[in-house]
Amino acid sequence: DGGITQSPKYLFRKEGQNVTLSCEQNLNHDAMYWYRQDPGQGLRLIYYSQIVNDFQKGDIAEGYSVSREKKESFPLTVTSAQKNPTAFYLCASSTGVGLYNEQFFGPGTRLTVL
């Protein structure tokens, strides 16, 4: 089955720790995205990548880092510099970054800082 997988589903982090959220897609999509979702708010873009070995910051990139070494994978690291990392994180992909391209979403990871 083609789709996007995210792991883990739930993640707990102690303050001061870095954690990495996994996102894998087998849709052969060029573009991948990371969003953060907080209660009562819409999605906010953290980072996105149009091609391998290239990525751009979104609106709230501070305290986060990404890599895009393979087309299928776009891991997100939440660093200790992120002041309030408790949130729901969604990964998405699309065939490209163009206007007409639908974004497909993974099931998300719930990150909680203890």
Added chain:
Amino acid sequence: AQTVTQSQPEMSVQEAETVTLSCTYDTSESDYYLFWYKQPPSRQMILVIRQEAYKQQNATENRFSVNFQKAAKSFSLKISDSQLGDAAMYFCAYRSALDSNYQLIWGAGTKLIIKP
């Protein structure tokens, strides 16, 4: 900067009836796309319907249709014959043609409750 507003934090409808979710947006641009996404309790975000700004005809997808009023900057979603499976958060989103990053701008969402 563009903004998207969903003024209804929560809506409820009786099963089999029709409900309309509101969305307004602010932009000075003429070329853009609008989307409605559904996020059920599983939290998987699913595209429901999309509208191209330069198309006057309202988009429809089975029981889902939109009322796109470009001059009023309004993009409401109508769900006919509501079903229990329609219960979810619904998000309206905007994408500009001028933004080279083609970012989606999201509304805060409307929680739709279906009463059996």
